[in-house]
Amino acid sequence: MIKPEQIKFLRDHPVHKSLFSKNVEDDKALSLLHIVVVPHVFLFQGREQMAGGHENVVTLPVRWDGCILEESTPYSDRLISLVNTPESFKIISDEISKADENSQKKGKYLALNGLWCSQFWHWMMEYIIKAIIAMDAGFDGYYIIPDIPFARESLELLGIETDKIISYDGKTWLLETLYIPQPITGGQELKKFPVLIQKMRDKFLQAAVSNNNTFERIYIARPQNAVRRIVNEPELTELLNRYNFKRIVMEDYPLKEQIRIASEADCVIAPHGAGMVHTLFMQPGSLVLELFSPTYINPCMLPVIEHLKHRYYMIPSAKNKDYLYGDDIEANIPVIEVTLKRELKT
Numbered sequence: 001m002i003k004p005e006q007i008k009f010l011r012d013h014p015v016h017k018s019l020f021s022k023n024v025e026d027d028k029a030l031s032l033l034h035i036v037v038v039p040h041v042f043l044f045q046g047r048e049q050m051a052g053g054h055e056n057v058v059t060l061p062v063r064w065d066g067c068i069l070e071e072s073t074p075y076s077d078r079l080i081s082l083v084n085t086p087e088s089f090k091i092i093s094d095e096i097s098k099a100d101e102n103s104q105k106k107g108k109y110l111a112l113n114g115l116w117c118s119q120f121w122h123w124m125m126e127y128i129i130k131a132i133i134a135m136d137a138g139f140d141g142y143y144i145i146p147d148i149p150f151a152r153e154s155l156e157l158l159g160i161e162t163d164k165i166i167s168y169d170g171k172t173w174l175l176e177t178l179y180i181p182q183p184i185t186g187g188q189e190l191k192k193f194p195v196l197i198q199k200m201r202d203k204f205l206q207a208a209v210s211n212n213n214t215f216e217r218i219y220i221a222r223p224q225n226a227v228r229r230i231v232n233e234p235e236l237t238e239l240l241n242r243y244n245f246k247r248i249v250m251e252d253y254p255l256k257e258q259i260r261i262a263s264e265a266d267c268v269i270a271p272h273g274a275g276m277v278h279t280l281f282m283q284p285g286s287l288v289l290e291l292f293s294p295t296y297i298n299p300c301m302l303p304v305i306e307h308l309k310h311r312y313y314m315i316p317s318a319k320n321k322d323y324l325y326g327d328d329i330e331a332n333i334p335v336i337e338v339t340l341k342r343e344l345k346t
Contacts, residue, residue, distance in 0.1 A: 001097050002042075004089040006066035009080060033182050033193075035137055036071060040064035041178040043111060043144070044095040045170045046083070058082060059113045059168065061178055062092060073114045074126060074183035099172045108141025109175045110134050113168045118146045120274035121300070125186025128154055132199050133181040135160075141179065144168050153255045157207040191303040198307070201280050208259035208281075215266035215283070217245045217344075220275035228273050228293065228327050236331040240269065243340050250275055267344070269336070271329050276301045284308045287343050289336060292316040293329045313339050 046058045061069040070076040116122040145151040147167040250258045262278035267287040288310045305312045317330040
C-alpha cells in the first residue's frame with residue numbers, strides 16, 4: 001500500500017500524453033489538446049475549509065504509485081497548496097488503505113468531480129468542456145460527477161446515456177483506467193478554443209430547443225441565500241419595470257428550462273455570478289449588463305461575450321472608497337439607466 005513518503009505530484013513524475021485524436025480541421029487550436037490515459041487510479045474525497053466556515057469538497061485522483069494527478073484540474077497550484085503537507089499525505093495514505101475489492105471499478109472513467117465542480121459556473125465552463133473534449137475524442141466510458149442535479153441533467157442534455165453517468169459517493173474508489181482531458185480554465189484560456197464554446201452552445205440549444213420567435217428582457221436575480229446579492233434591489237426593480245424586464249431566479253427551474261429562458265432573451269441584466277453562464281445561450285449581439293461590487297471584479301464570461309459579439313457593459317457600484325457591502329453589490333442605478341436609454345431607445 002502507498003505510504004505517506006511515497007506520495008508526490010505529477011509534475012515530479014509526468015505521464016505520457018496521448019494526442020487528441022478527432023478530426024480538427026474546424027479549429028487548428030484543437031490539435032494542441034490531449035487526453036491523458038492513466039491505469040489504476042485511486043479516487044477519494046477530501047474537504048477544503050472555506051471562508052465563513054463553509055467546506056468545499058476536494059476529490060483527488062492518485063495513481064497506483066503515489067502520484068497525485070494534478071493535471072486533473074486547471075487549478076493545479078491551488079490543488080498542491082491544499083494537500084502539500086505531511087499531514088495531508090498521511091490522510092491520503094490512510095484513505096487509500098481503505099480500498100478493498102468493493103472499491104474496484106472496472107472500465108474507463110472520466111472524473112468530473114474535482115475542485116469547485118459543485119459550483120454552477122465552474123461546472124458549465126470547465127467540467128462540461130472536459131466532457132465535450134472527451135466525447136469528441138471518442139470516449140465511451142463512464143462519467144463520474146458530483147451528486148448535484150444540474151451535473152447529471154447537463155450531461156443528459158449532451159446526449160450521454162444515463163447509465164454512463166455515475167454520482168460519486170465520497171468513498172475511495174480504485175479505477176481501472178482514468179481519462180484526463182486537458183484542463184482548460186473557463187476564463188481567458190477558453191478564448192483560445194472558440195470551437196469548444198460553439199460546440200457547447202450548439203449541443204445545449206439543440207437539446208432545449210425553443211420555437212418562440214419573440215424575445216424578452218430578463219433580470220437574473222440571485223437566490224436569497226447567495227453571495228453577491230443586490231443590496232438596493234427594490235430601487236433596481238423599479239427602474240427595470242419601466243423597461244419591461246422580467247425577474248428570473250434561474251435556480252427555480254430545471255437546467256433545460258433555464259437554457260430555453262436564456263435563448264429567448266435579447267437583453268440580460270445580472271449581478272456577477274453563475275447566472276452569467278446563460279449569456280452563452282442568448283442570440284448573438286444581445287445586450288448584456290453585468291453588475292459588480294468594487295471589491296470583486298472578475299469578468300470571467302468575456303470569452304463567451306466576445307465569441308457571440310454581445311453588446312456588453314461592465315457596471316461596478318458607484319462607490320470605490322469605503323465601500324460598505326463587501327462582495328454584495330449596490331447597483332449603479334444612474335449608469336444602468338443611461339445605458340438602457342441608449343441601447344433600448346425607449
